[in-house]
Amino acid sequence: MKIAVLPGDGIGPEVVREALKVLEVVEKKTGKTFEKVFGHIGGDAIDRFGEPLPEETKKICLEADAIFLGSVGGPKWDDLPPEKRPEIGGLLALRKMLNLYANIRPIKVYRSLVHVSPLKEKVIGSGVDLVTVRELSYGVYYGQPRGLDEEKGFDTMIYDRKTVERIARTAFEIAKNRRKKVTSVDKANVLYSSMLWRKVVNEVAREYPDVELTHMYVDNAAMQLILKPSQFDVILTTNMFGDILSDESAALPGSLGLLPSASFGDKNLYEPAGGSAPDIAGKNIANPIAQILSLAMMLEHSFGMVEEARKIERAVELVIEEGYRTRDIAEDPEKAVSTSQMGDLICKKLEEIW
């Protein structure tokens, strides 16, 4: 079991460090060991090797079973030409190399963190726990032909059967291990690409008789995410609708520091949904939870360690319930714990509940 670890820039190194502490607990408790191969990406790689995604890093990633990334980017490298910058030359190039086809973004609004959510307590209800499964390889962001001249600009919004089948199976597989509800979001009352999408999703659904499938139009979904977010379990959607809805959902918990993500491809990539937050980097105040939950996703989806993933998620939840907060989620910033304290608390709790 080999993991490529790419801490990157900004808060990346400090939150990755905490996640690796959690991994150590898992290793100790299970007796399993992971080989961690560290690589450089983004500004960190530019400073050392003059390029944001060096050959060595590519090699490490292609030889690993999973890639565990911190974050990239910062003002120091913003004046470089776009394709030399940490984001485009580093992270986007890595994502492209991995042929990613699915982006998985779980969103949880913890009952004990209702105060940081922009939504009222009564709207959150018994809690929000949803995951967006976004198709990542096709749709209007990649469709051909496309063009631009002085008078017009156009793109092609397109889906084919095999692309929809693959992402639908991803969503149904994830739903099987959750509350067994898939909401497929499209605009099939208007768009031909959505009509194909809906037809194929209906076909795939027959392979999963235990999972309940409903369809929702994207405009209504954008509204329902605010009016009644607790109705959603797994949201299955296209590249563009997923881009919009996963960012809308990301606003619900009130801090990006809580949100993990996974992307599936030739190799799977695990990274927090937030950015490198250069303004708070190196101060030991960032929230490591997004990175720790990304680790849990890696254990579940790349190494089949579902139980262990659930234990990590439970430890995070218990530590939050006990009132420990990093600054981004604290009602009183004076009482906030540091990055490393939060990591230690989660490790300790994980040992306790194992």
Place this chain on the structure above:
Amino acid sequence: MKIAVLPGDGIGPEVVREALKVLEVVEKKTGKTFEKVFGHIGGDAIDRFGEPLPEETKKICLEADAIFLGSVGGPKWDDLPPEKRPEIGGLLALRKMLNLYANIRPIKVYRSLVHVSPLKEKVIGSGVDLVTVRELSYGVYYGQPRGLDEEKGFDTMIYDRKTVERIARTAFEIAKNRRKKVTSVDKANVLYSSMLWRKVVNEVAREYPDVELTHMYVDNAAMQLILKPSQFDVILTTNMFGDILSDESAALPGSLGLLPSASFGDKNLYEPAGGSAPDIAGKNIANPIAQILSLAMMLEHSFGMVEEARKIERAVELVIEEGYRTRDIAEDPEKAVSTSQMGDLICKKLEEIW
């Protein structure tokens, strides 16, 4: 000044009646008179003439200076074939006949109605007062070519210079009478149609040096509408993005009964953003405010009566501030006022403040 009045189905007739009371106050105070020509549409027209958009109604609309619509549809007509139903055969056919190119959806979260919004008071801040200007005639909902077979489905997302110029001017003109801020929402980092959109919007902006223009990506806009909705004044966007964002925005006030809309075309159409609400029709409990604010929009945009429109909006706001509530926005439904009481209260307040 001739108005085609189409009360339609469900709560349509009762809320239109209250709006016309308000118009009477305006006539009395200004000395101006409006010729109101009543027409039938939707289920109401089906029951009388066997079709949802009779020739007589079309004629009335084409001869009027503006069209004032209630709402259409209800379970009674749901078993008809789609093109004979109130929605498709009536409202959509009317919209098509009018060659509509802009949909204007103002959203206000009143300070005194913060309890019905799904957002927390601190998020609403000093209040939300935004308007979405959605391009309605082009984009991926109408682009050619499009197609569907067993293996794939595709649509064309397209904009041309003259379509973007027209909708951009509409947005800047509206912003001139408001807080003078336009946020143009696109996805110009990925989509060629959005690159043209952004270029042309920038060109039109030069004609409006007093209006501040900013650009925002659609995924970020979906997030910002929840995190900090008070930052928006006028949101200018494409047909599809406007479909999504205007419905997302519509969730913010907590009741559809508060939301007016206007659509510009060969003739302008004014109607509430909500539906015919057949479950509460005929009970004198519907909220007439959406219809009354649609009247204000008609006075402003079709008859240049900006002052009079502001007065109606102010009267509505004052009545709400004084604590009067229809059932949809009442904390205690026992204390709710009826449809006609709310109409009378707004008329009385309007006379007072004139």
